[in-house]
Structure formats: C-alpha cells, structure tokens
Amino acid sequence: xxxxxxxxxxxxxxxxxxxxxxxxxxxxxxxxxxxxxxxxxxxxxxxxxxxxxxxxxxxxxxxxxxxxxxxxxxxxxxxxxxxxxxxxxxxxxxxxxxxxxxxxxxxxxxxxxxxxxxxxxxxxxxxxxxxxx
Amino acid sequence: xxxxxxxxxxxxxxxxxxxxxxxxxxxxxxxxxxxxxxxxxxxxxxxxxxxxxxxxxxxxxxxxxxxxxxxxxxxxxxxxxxxxxxxxxxx
Numbered sequence: 333x334x335x336x337x338x339x340x341x342x343x344x345x346x347x348x349x350x351x352x353x354x355x356x357x358x359x360x361x362x363x364x365x366x367x368x369x370x371x372x373x374x375x376x377x378x379x380x381x382x383x384x385x386x387x388x389x390x391x392x393x394x395x396x397x398x399x400x401x402x403x404x405x406x407x408x409x410x411x412x413x414x415x416x417x418x419x420x421x422x423x424x425x426x427x428x429x430x431x432x433x434x435x436x437x438x439x440x441x442x443x444x445x446x447x448x449x450x451x452x453x454x455x456x457x458x459x460x461x462x463x464x465x
Numbered sequence: 466x467x468x469x470x471x472x473x474x475x476x477x478x479x480x481x482x483x484x485x486x487x488x489x490x491x492x493x494x495x496x497x498x499x500x501x502x503x504x505x506x507x508x509x510x511x512x513x514x515x516x517x518x519x520x521x522x523x524x525x526x527x528x529x530x531x532x533x534x535x536x537x538x539x540x541x542x543x544x545x546x547x548x549x550x551x552x553x554x555x556x
C-alpha cells in the first residue's frame with residue numbers, strides 16, 4: 333500500500349516537473365510578452381497542481397493543506413496572469429510584428445506602436461489573401 | 466519514504482532550482498516592466514513547489530504553512546504591481 337502511494341506520488345511529481353520545464357522553455361523562447369504569458373500562465377498552474385497532489389500522496393498527513401493550496405493556486409494563478417496581460421496592454425507594451433491587435437479600435441488608449449504594427453499585419457494579411465484568390 | 470522516492474524528490478528539487486535560471490534571465494533582460502513582473506510571478510510559483518519538495522525531504526509539516534503564505538503574498542503583490550504598471554508609471 334505504501335509502495336503504491338509512493339509510485340502514484342512520484343508519477344504526479346514527474347508530470348508536474350515536465351510541465352514546468354515546458355513552461356520555462358516557452359518563457360525563454362517565445363518572442364512577445366503576451367505569448368510568454370500564454371506559455372507560463374497555464375502550464376505552470378498545471379505543473380504546480382500536479383506537484384502538490386503528488387506531494388499529498390507522498391505525505392498523507394499534510395494532504396488537506398496541500399489540496400487546499402492546490403485549489404488556491406487554481407483560483408489565483410490565472411487571475412494574476414490575466415492582470416499582468418491587462419497591465420502590459422494598458423502600459424503599451426508592443427506586440428510581436430504581424431500580429432493583429434483586436435482591441436486597438438476599441439481602446440484608443442492602447443499602444444500606438446501596437447496599432448501601427450497591427451495595421452501592417454492587416455495589410456500583409458489582405459495582400460496574402462488577394463494573392464491566394 | 467523509501468530510498469528511491471527520496472532520490473526522485475531530490476532530483477525534482479534540483480530540476481526546479483535549475484528552472485529558476487530562465488526566470489532570473491527574463492527578470493534581468495526583460496524589455497518592459499511587465500516582463501519582469503511576469504518573471505517574479507513565475508519565480509513565486511516555482512518557489513511554492515520548492516518549499517513543498519523541501520517539506521517532503523525534511524519530513525516536517527511546518528513548511529506547508531510557509532508555502533500557503535508565499536502563495537497568498539505572491540498573489541497580492543502581483544496584483545498591486547500590475548495595477549502600478551497599468552497606470553503607466555515607469556520604473
């Protein structure tokens with residue numbers, strides 16, 4: 333019984349470590365703060381929750397607090413990711429080139445550079461579409 | 466905890482500590498303040514995992530309280546700093 337619990341816990345911890353490694357690769361490699369938030373925001377949430385559940389299997393006397401911490405992480409980590417993305421957009425952090433800014437027409441307070449780049453991206457998109465047709 | 470499980474937990478702790486390096490790089494080289502805030506948030510997430518693995522290694526239930534406090538304060542600090550950045554006051 334103890335061995336089965338340890339095997340389940342180690343598998344969950346390995347899954348959590350794997351998700352964290354993927355998230356950190358995304359944090360290093362992706363070109364833009366929005367794509368980087370897309371990489372780490374979800375992936376490290378899953379990684380942390382898997383790690384906490386694995387620890388709950390390895391140490392059952394602290395399982396209640398670990399599961400409560402996992403629920404707290406699921407509730408708060410997406411919120412903080414969203415808040416960072418909204419702050420970056422309002423502060424005018426530019427997007428990667430050729431990406432569409434769908435909020436640019438709605439919020440005039442967005443990033444001016446982001447609007448210009450989005451306009452260029454739209455033009456390129458139209459040129460590509462007309463070339464296809 | 467048996468010997469292979471202890472070895473696996475030590476290895477997981479080593480990998481998590483190594484994963485702090487990309488976050489520190491992003492915090493050092495990030496072009497905007499929001500990049501640095503994201504790096505700090507990710508470091509907090511990794512530190513929660515590190516504290517939980519330390520709890521398993523030291524076999525001491527007190528560490529889980531540290532992890533809970535770290536999660537709460539990290540969340541509140543991220544919210545406050547994001548509010549500060551979104552008002553376009555530069556660091």
